Every structure is written in C-alpha cells, then in structure tokens.
Amino acid sequence: MQFITEHKQTEICGEYDVIVAGGGVAGVSAALSAARNGSRVLLLEKTTVFGGLATSGLVILYFPIDDGMGHKVIGGLCEELLHASIQYGYDSLPDAWRDGPMEADTKERYETVFNAPAFVLALDEKIKEAGIDLLLDTVVCDVVMDGDVCKAVIVENKSGRQAYLCKAVVDATGDADVFFHAGAPLIDGTNTLAYWAYCQSDTSENIFRPGGTPPKYVKVMALGLAGGGDLPEEYKGKYHGCSVQETTRFLLDGRELALKRLKRDPSLIYTSFPSQAQFRTTRRIDGLHNSSRNDAGIRYEDSIGCTGIRGDQGLVYEVPFRELCSSAVKNVFAAGRILVDVFRGIPTCAMTGQAAGTAAMLMAAKGEVNIKELQAILVKDKTILHMSDAQVEHSRAWVNAHADKGPQAG
Numbered sequence: 001m002q003f004i005t006e007h008k009q010t011e012i013c014g015e016y017d018v019i020v021a022g023g024g025v026a027g028v029s030a031a032l033s034a035a036r037n038g039s040r041v042l043l044l045e046k047t048t049v050f051g052g053l054a055t056s057g058l059v060i061l062y063f064p065i066d067d068g069m070g071h072k073v074i075g076g077l078c079e080e081l082l083h084a085s086i087q088y089g090y091d092s093l094p095d096a097w098r099d100g101p102m103e104a105d106t107k108e109r110y111e112t113v114f115n116a117p118a119f120v121l122a123l124d125e126k127i128k129e130a131g132i133d134l135l136l137d138t139v140v141c142d143v144v145m146d147g148d149v150c151k152a153v154i155v156e157n158k159s160g161r162q163a164y165l166c167k168a169v170v171d172a173t174g175d176a177d178v179f180f181h182a183g184a185p186l187i188d189g190t191n192t193l194a195y196w197a198y199c200q201s202d203t204s205e206n207i208f209r210p211g212g213t214p215p216k217y218v219k220v221m222a223l224g225l226a227g228g229g230d231l232p233e234e235y236k237g238k239y240h241g242c243s244v245q246e247t248t249r250f251l252l253d254g255r256e257l258a259l260k261r262l263k264r265d266p267s268l269i270y271t272s273f274p275s276q277a278q279f280r281t282t283r284r285i286d287g288l289h290n291s292s293r294n295d296a297g298i299r300y301e302d303s304i305g306c307t308g309i310r311g312d313q314g315l316v317y318e319v320p321f322r323e324l325c326s327s328a329v330k331n332v333f334a335a336g337r338i339l340v341d342v343f344r345g346i347p348t349c350a351m352t353g354q355a356a357g358t359a360a361m362l363m364a365a366k367g368e369v370n371i372k373e374l375q376a377i378l379v380k381d382k383t384i385l386h387m388s389d390a391q392v393e394h395s396r397a398w399v400n401a402h403a404d405k406g407p408q409a410g
Contacts, residue, residue: 024052026336027172029353068313078350089118167364189281194226195254241282297395304355
C-alpha cells in the first residue's frame with residue numbers, strides 16, 4: 001500500500017461554545033436546544049438541506065411519540081419538530097393528538113406523514129430564529145484532540161479546509177464521524193437494500209397509513225426491503241455504510257431497482273429520488289451504556305427521556321444519559337442513529353438530540369455535566385423523563401413474553 005504524506009496549515013475560522021456535526025433531525029434538535037439555552041452554536045451539514053433521512057432521505061413518516069395506549073411519552077423538541085414537519089404541508093395526524101395533549105382517548109398513534117420539502121422550510125425557519133450559525137455542503141474530516149477533550153473540528157467544503165474551535169461537540173452525523181476521528185471505540189453496522197422514492201399516482205394511496213391525507217397524485221414508492229418484499233438474489237448482500245464503495249453500490253442498486261420497477265410498469269412517473277443513502281445504521285458509539293431490546297420498562301436515575309416503539313402497543317424505553325457518552329471523549333455527546341438500533345427512529349433522534357445539545361451547553365459553560373441540572377433543564381423544556389408505573393409493568397411483561405424476539409425498531 002502506498003501513501004502520500006501531507007503537511008497542512010489549516011486556518012482557524014471561528015470559535016464556538018458548541019459545534020453540532022450533522023443537520024438531520026437529531027442535529028437540528030441539538031443545535032436548537034443548545035442555542036435556546038444560551039450557547040453560541042455552529043451547525044454543520046454535509047448535504048444542502050436540513051432534516052437528514054427525514055428530508056433528503058425521503059423517510060417521510062414521523063414515528064409515534066405516544067405509547068400506543070393513549071399516553072404521550074416524548075415531549076419537548078421532538079413534539080415541536082413533529083408539528084413543524086406538517087406546518088407548511090399535508091399530514092395524517094389524528095385529530096385527538098392535534099393539540100398535543102398528554103393523554104388522548106384513542107388507539108390511533110401520535111404520528112404523521114409529512115411533505116419533505118415543507119419540513120425543510122420549517123427547519124430553516126427555526127434555525128434562523130434561534131440565531132444558529134451554519135455551514136451547508138460541509139463535511140467533518142478531522143478533529144483536534146487534547147487528551148480526551150475535543151478542542152476543534154476540521155471541515156472541508158467549497159472554501160477548502162477550515163478549523164473551528166469549540167468547548168463541546170454533538171456528533172449527530174449518523175455515522176459517528178466525530179467519534180471516529182477522535183479514536184473512540186465504535187461498533188459497525190450493516191444494511192440491506194431498502195429504497196424509497198417519490199412517484200405520481202392516480203390515487204391518494206400512502207404506503208404507511210391507508211386513509212392518510214397526502215395530496216392526490218403523490219405517494220412513496222418503497223422498493224427492496226422497504227416495501228416488505230423479497231429482494232432479487234443479486235441484491236441480498238449487506239452494505240457497509242462507511243465505505244465509499246459500498247455507499248455508491250447502495251445508491252446505484254436502489255436506482256436500478258427503481259428502473260426495473262419502471263420497466264414493469266411504464267406508466268409509473270417518478271418525481272424524486274433520495275439525495276443521500278438511506279442507511280439505517282452504519283457506525284455507532286460503544287457508549288457507557290448500550291441499551292438492548294430487553295431494557296424496555298427499566299427506569300434510570302440518569303434518564304434523559306422516554307421513547308415508544310411503533311410496532312408494539314404500550315412498549316416504552318427510558319434512555320440513560322450514559323447512552324450518549326463515550327469513555328474515550330469527555331466533551332462529545334452522541335445523538336440520533338449512532339445510538340443502538342432500537343433508538344434510530346425520528347422521534348428518538350429528536351429526543352436524544354435535545355439532551356445531547358443541552359449537555360453540550362452545560363459542558364461548554366461549566367466544564368462538566370451535572371445530571372440533575374441537565375434533567376432540570378430538560379424538564380423545563382418539556383421533556384418527559386420517566387415512565388409511569390403502568391408503562392413499566394406493561395413493558396416488562398412484554399419483554400418477559402417475547403424473550404426470543406425484539407420489537408420493531410423505531
């Protein structure tokens with residue numbers, strides 16, 4: 001193997017209390033929470049829009065923020081962003097949940113489909129209102145470490161290579177890029193081919209929620225395992241999302257499936273393809289705590305919020321603060337799908353983003369995170385920290401009855 005040795009001087013272009021790497025739902029939530037609580041924040045996003053898989057990835061279902069039994073389990077920025085996702089577009093939000101009650105006399109879930117471009121516009125508006133500095137079309141390519149403290153983030157974009165000094169960082173990249181460059185222990189994940197695209201239709205059919213209300217002629221085309229069908233043999237391999245070759249193969253194979261579908265039905269009209277690979281999981285952190293499917297119904301003294309599961313009525317998890325932390329890096333906090341698989345849905349991304357952003361704000365201001373102070377701020381900002389006794393009882397009973405299989409991932 002041959003190498004080129006490079007010697008670079010990188011210009012320092014700014015200094016911030018908190019840098020948030022990744023502008024998906026988790027990253028936006030982190031940036032908003034840190035900025036609203038007094039930090040000077042820089043938000044970095046590798047694509048041209050905010051929202052990540054929810055927008056440029058066309059994953060246009062905001063999963064439930066209730067427990068499936070009429071009780072809201074996630075509040076705060078997660079709930080705020082759910083309503084932002086439908087503020088300027090269509091939705092399928094049940095009327096019983098429209099005003100955001102803590103409880104609703106319904107078996108319908110507190111979830112909605114949304115229009116991705118409309119969500120992008122709403123996120124732009126919130127970021128601007130919060131006074132957050134931002135860089136789009138910008139990739140994190142390195143960090144500067146002083147022992148176990150991240151002192152700066154190095155980025156590359158059309159202006160070249162720049163350094164930004166910081167006191168704390170939120171890694172919401174989806175691929176644990178900051179932790180990777182910091183040398184933290186990580187766990188690799190693999191993906192199968194699941195591909196979503198927008199197409200025209202002569203009905204208002206929606207694959208997620210029959211009876212939903214997207215406008216006529218618009219629907220999502222789910223291909224591969226996203227459609228619940230069998231994959232042709234040539235697509236049954238695994239894809240490693242942190243390899244450029246595998247990312248390229250995933251994107252091309254997804255579009256090839258779309259072409260094959262079009263050849264079977266020439267009347268089909270595609271209107272847009274995802275502008276980023278729709279990976280479920282790539283790298284994730286090996287945190288101070290790594291939840292498993294068997295942790296439903298367990299309370300934690302350091303809980304930073306609750307989350308439900310779309311496919312299982314009444315199943316609730318608490319997420320401990322330790323889940324967001326690595327033993328290798330003191331001032332970097334994880335958010336979003338770089339946590340364990342069961343926490344990768346949009347609502348949990350938003351909830352962990354809020355907690356990580358608040359923790360980063362405290363780290364920047366005080367040099368440490370006191371869990372009681374963190375929890376007090378999260379409660380002030382409408383986070384639901386703990387499950388009810390009934391949710392604990394139901395969730396533990398579910399775990400005991402389903403010891404041989406896990407819940408549908410969020």
